[in-house]
Amino acid sequence: xxxxxxxxxxxxxxxxxxxxxxxxxxxxxxxxxxxxxxxxxxxxxxxxxxxxxxxxxxxxxxxxxxxxxxxxxxxxxxxxxxxxxxxxxxxxxxxxxxxxxxxxxxxxxxxxxxxxxxxxxxxxxxxxxxxxxxxxxxxxxxxxxxxxxxxxxxxxxxxxxxxxxxxxxxxxxxxxxxxxxxxxxxxxxxxxxxxxxxxxxxxxxxxxxxxxxxxxxxxxxxxxxxxxxxxxxxxxxxxxxxxxxxxxxxxxxxxxxxxxxxxxxxxxxxxxxxxxxxxxxxxxxxxxxxxxxxx
Numbered sequence: 688x689x690x691x692x693x694x695x696x697x698x699x700x701x702x703x704x705x706x707x708x709x710x711x712x713x714x715x716x717x718x719x720x721x722x723x724x725x726x727x728x729x730x731x732x733x734x735x736x737x738x739x740x741x742x743x744x745x746x747x748x749x750x751x752x753x754x755x756x757x758x759x760x761x762x763x764x765x766x767x768x769x770x771x772x773x774x775x776x777x778x779x780x781x782x783x784x785x786x787x788x789x790x791x792x793x794x795x796x797x798x799x800x801x802x803x804x805x806x807x808x809x810x811x812x813x814x815x816x817x818x819x820x821x822x823x824x825x826x827x828x829x830x831x832x833x834x835x836x837x838x839x840x841x842x843x844x845x846x847x848x849x850x851x852x853x854x855x856x857x858x859x860x861x862x863x864x865x866x867x868x869x870x871x872x873x874x875x876x877x878x879x880x881x882x883x884x885x886x887x888x889x890x891x892x893x894x895x896x897x898x899x900x901x902x903x904x905x906x907x908x909x910x911x912x913x914x915x916x917x918x919x920x921x922x923x924x925x926x927x928x929x930x931x932x933x934x935x936x937x938x939x940x941x942x943x944x945x946x947x948x949x950x951x952x953x954x955x956x957x958x959x960x961x962x963x964x965x966x967x968x969x970x971x972x973x974x975x976x977x978x979x980x981x982x
Contacts, residue, residue, distance in 0.1 A: 727743065727774065734951045745963075746936075750981055760839060764776055765796075768923045775920060775926070780918060783843070787846065797922045797926055802920060803941075821911070831886070835888065835889060840866035848889045856911065890902075890904075949973075
């Protein structure tokens, strides 16, 4: 809820250049309180993170900040924050899904605040599926080609599904969780539904797919998918000190299902590929809320 990181900016060089610029009186360089440049990391295909990121890109831009959004996979994104090359990530699932990343990098990061309180990992099927529970998958591996369609291998969702859920239900010899990308998983889901074929996919809530497609979650009586996480904004170490105003806004940021779902729908369906247009339309109905986020 995903690939080896290459090509990060060298932190020492960035620091040297920043100090040099500051010595010359350039107030827009060097990473202090007067720095108006912010880099936000985003994972492609994670609808809630894309929505929150594009919203905050607009809000911060309107406040005079220069915002650079970098699309990265989960591992590289956390690594980038730990080295100071990425300032913010608005889609950190804690304490469970991104547990491994937090153990590896958490001592060099900050939890700014949780903006969505209950985000479960799920295994989903079309409404017409005979399956009701994860227990029902037992003995039916051949029917599903031995596959549960997953997303990126480096995702916490893959780890939980493959390493915890399958063994918990005795399915590890019948099934494997396939890996590709979130977009590819959603394509497979749509293709199967259009053809009224059986399919099982890894998913999570909140996600726009639940309103777009006739799908439902399989019951998880053993709790193998874990307790719901909160979705956090996390930052590089020192961000709150360097950017106290922005950190304060993000600490108080909350988004409910209606607001998040409507923005996701505009971004993923009506204005897919044009997030600025999606935010434009969404703000027409949510301007007072948006204004309240930054005072």
